[in-house]
Amino acid sequence: MRINDLLLGLVMALLGAVTIWASKDFPPLARQPYGAGTFPTIIGTFLVGLGLLLSLRGWQQRGALFIWQGQVTLSRTLTCLLAVIAAVAGYVLLTPLLGFPLVAPLMLALLIGWLSDGRWGMAVIVAIVASAVVWSVFALLLHVPLDLGILEEVIY
Amino acid sequence: MAELQAALGMVFAWDVLAVILGASLFGLLIGAIPGLTATMATALLVPVTFFMEPLPAISAIVAATAMAIVAGDIPGALLRIPGTPASAAYTEEAYLMGRQGKIGQALGVNLACSVVGGLIGVAILAFFAPLVADFALRFTSDEYFWLALLGLSCAVLVSGADPLKGAISMLIGLLIAMVGMDSVSGQIRFTFGISDLLSGISILPVLIGLFAVAELLRRMPEIGHTHFPPPPPVEKPFSGVGGLMWQYKAGIARSGVLGTLIGALPGAGADIASWISYALSRKLSRTPEKYGTGHPEGLVAASSANNAALSGAYIPALVFGIPGDTITAIIIGVLMMKGITPGPDVFTSSATLVNAIFIVFILANLLLLPLGLLAIRGARHILAVPSSVLYPLILLFCIVGAFAANNSLLDVWLMLGLGLLAYFLVENDFPIGPMILAVILGPVVESNFMRSMIKANGELLVLFERPIAAMLGGLALLVWLAIIVSSVRSAWQTRASATSA
Numbered sequence: 341m342r343i344n345d346l347l348l349g350l351v352m353a354l355l356g357a358v359t360i361w362a363s364k365d366f367p368p369l370a371r372q373p374y375g376a377g378t379f380p381t382i383i384g385t386f387l388v389g390l391g392l393l394l395s396l397r398g399w400q401q402r403g404a405l406f407i408w409q410g411q412v413t414l415s416r417t418l419t420c421l422l423a424v425i426a427a428v429a430g431y432v433l434l435t436p437l438l439g440f441p442l443v444a445p446l447m448l449a450l451l452i453g454w455l456s457d458g459r460w461g462m463a464v465i466v467a468i469v470a471s472a473v474v475w476s477v478f479a480l481l482l483h484v485p486l487d488l489g490i491l492e493e494v495i496y
Numbered sequence: 497m498a499e500l501q502a503a504l505g506m507v508f509a510w511d512v513l514a515v516i517l518g519a520s521l522f523g524l525l526i527g528a529i530p531g532l533t534a535t536m537a538t539a540l541l542v543p544v545t546f547f548m549e550p551l552p553a554i555s556a557i558v559a560a561t562a563m564a565i566v567a568g569d570i571p572g573a574l575l576r577i578p579g580t581p582a583s584a585a586y587t588e589e590a591y592l593m594g595r596q597g598k599i600g601q602a603l604g605v606n607l608a609c610s611v612v613g614g615l616i617g618v619a620i621l622a623f624f625a626p627l628v629a630d631f632a633l634r635f636t637s638d639e640y641f642w643l644a645l646l647g648l649s650c651a652v653l654v655s656g657a658d659p660l661k662g663a664i665s666m667l668i669g670l671l672i673a674m675v676g677m678d679s680v681s682g683q684i685r686f687t688f689g690i691s692d693l694l695s696g697i698s699i700l701p702v703l704i705g706l707f708a709v710a711e712l713l714r715r716m717p718e719i720g721h722t723h724f725p726p727p728p729p730v731e732k733p734f735s736g737v738g739g740l741m742w743q744y745k746a747g748i749a750r751s752g753v754l755g756t757l758i759g760a761l762p763g764a765g766a767d768i769a770s771w772i773s774y775a776l777s778r779k780l781s782r783t784p785e786k787y788g789t790g791h792p793e794g795l796v797a798a799s800s801a802n803n804a805a806l807s808g809a810y811i812p813a814l815v816f817g818i819p820g821d822t823i824t825a826i827i828i829g830v831l832m833m834k835g836i837t838p839g840p841d842v843f844t845s846s847a848t849l850v851n852a853i854f855i856v857f858i859l860a861n862l863l864l865l866p867l868g869l870l871a872i873r874g875a876r877h878i879l880a881v882p883s884s885v886l887y888p889l890i891l892l893f894c895i896v897g898a899f900a901a902n903n904s905l906l907d908v909w910l911m912l913g914l915g916l917l918a919y920f921l922v923e924n925d926f927p928i929g930p931m932i933l934a935v936i937l938g939p940v941v942e943s944n945f946m947r948s949m950i951k952a953n954g955e956l957l958v959l960f961e962r963p964i965a966a967m968l969g970g971l972a973l974l975v976w977l978a979i980i981v982s983s984v985r986s987a988w989q990t991r992a993s994a995t996s997a
Contacts, residue, residue, distance in 0.1 A: 341923055343920075355668075366685065367681075369949075373954050375683070376685060379945075380685065380686075383670045383674070393984070393987055396987055411718075412717040412718055416717050423716075424891065428908060428911075432908050444892055448888050451888035452888050455720075455885075455888065470889050478896050484896070485903055486896065
């Protein structure tokens with residue numbers, strides 16, 4: 341999804357301005373003109389300057405504000421973006437409740453089944469095997485505390 | 497001698513060798529699959545290396561990246577689709593050789609030249625890095641400030657066709673690096689009251705978000721819309737390769753050296769080394785008209801250069817802590833997570849580790865031959881792995897990997913947010929390389945500047961008092977002038993073309 345440089349430049353300049361504003365109260369070091377606010381202010385100033393330059397360039401190009409290009413349709417791309425966001429958000433929100441051993445295979449099976457146009461049998465088998473492998477490597481071998489959720493009560 | 501023996505002992509331990517073999521196979525898989533890059537292989541490896549000792553951790557990354565770059569040549573030659581950007585310069589040449597019935601020879605040349613190029617790079621790295629480190633021991637915070645700033649500036653300049661977008665990408669990276677407690681003043685910045693952010697944004701979710709999640713978001717919509725034809729069988733790899741390499745020995749040596757030097761430049765990695773070596777080889781060739789018709793000369797030069805560049809990038813990374821490319825930026829991040837700050841002191845305080853890293857480089861490059869041959873033979877099977885299965889698995893690996901460093905679900909959110917940010921930026925031609933370099937170098941620039949200012953009571957001109965600092969400062973300011981002039985000129989040209997249209 342291509343966004344006109346006019347808009348992108350304005351967003352960058354705004355980000356720079358917010359950074360400068362947020363850095364104004366950082367105190368300098370003792371007997372120094374410099375302190376914790378120096379670098380964020382410099383970064384913000386450059387962002388404002390370069391963002392406005394980008395905007396100017398975009399304005400001179402006079403193109404559309406949004407353009408969709410590429411072989412894949414916009415709806416397909418947006419669906420994939422949403423699927424990834426939903427998968428990550430679902431994992432973060434559900435794992436503390438249901439636990440990795442339930443959430444990970446479910447997430448994988450749904451994604452694989454959807455992306456492979458409904459080969460659900462294969463999706464479920466791959467999801468279970470892959471989740472077991474990831475659990476073995478991270479939880480058992482590397483001792484990463486992957487959440488057990490409600491399974492904690494069942495197991496212990 | 498005793499140090500070398502100790503280094504050999506460190507490398508030839510069963511766990512390090514097993515890590516090198518496993519990481520090589522992982523790099524082989526990722527590199528051979530079109531669209532998945534060597535940087536992505538590195539980013540995915542980092543969560544696992546987090547739990548290793550420094551040497552196996554670095555060994556894993558060195559082996560995986562070298563293998564991924566070589567494996568990236570395979571889909572290029574077989575399907576005309578470069579496996580990694582570093583193979584793109586000579587994909588057409590290798591593919592056309594295949595159409596002439598010389599697919600085995602094309603892949604054999606790729607593999608053998610990669611090994612030789614890689615070894616040239618290691619030789620230069622092992623010879624020059626300690627010398628430069630010895631010289632750099634005299635550096636103070638003044639020189640380090642300018643050196644880090646110069647690294648950032650060069651990364652912007654060579655990052656792509658549009659230095660303005662490269663500079664903005666770098667500024668966003670610097671902004672990410674500002675989050676957390678300032679190391680000099682102790683001031684808390686941009687944490688929005690989230691205590692998990694006090695120590696800053698962890699490097700792991702940044703790496704995984706920028707290089708793995710963003711790439712997944714770009715590739716996932718293509719599933720079902722891109723179909724690879726079945727690759728042709730590869731027969732007699734290495735047939736006639738020795739003769740070709742002897743014929744173009746000067747080109748291999750030149751590209752090996754050139755690739756190493758380009759790799760050592762901040763921001764310029766294996767892909768740029770490959771393109772420049774190919775172009776130079778064509779310029780110096782007696783038969784430039786044969787380029788682009790399935791001629792091996794350019795293939796020989798570029799595939800030597802890209803593996804040499806991998807080693808070259810480690811020179812500034814190990815000596816100064818200034819990454820030469822995105823992969824060494826990741827390496828520096830890994831070393832810092834393990835409490836080792838790369839710099840000239842490492843060559844004296846951890847000389848055995850440095851020697852062991854050089855030996856790992858040699859070993860990883862030699863391993864390319866048998867494993868590369870295995871990859872060529874098994875290319876059909878690797879290319880048959882369906883993306884619809886692979887991408888969700890990579891996503892799960894990303895989530896667990898981002899969580900693993902701090903056992904924090906906030907890191908998973910950060911990974912997602914940064915992945916989305918990188919996706920939109922790349923879609924709009926903002927390069928990501930300067931951003932990751934800025935995340936690593938931002939604190940280096942700031943802390944050295946503040947140290948210099950504390951020493952000099954806030955007198956800015958002190959930064960130019962020492963001769964080397966003055967030279968580095970002058971260079972950095974010149975590079976910034978070039979970036980600003982180029983940005984203003986591009987805006988001016990856009991205006992002129994819009995007016996004439």
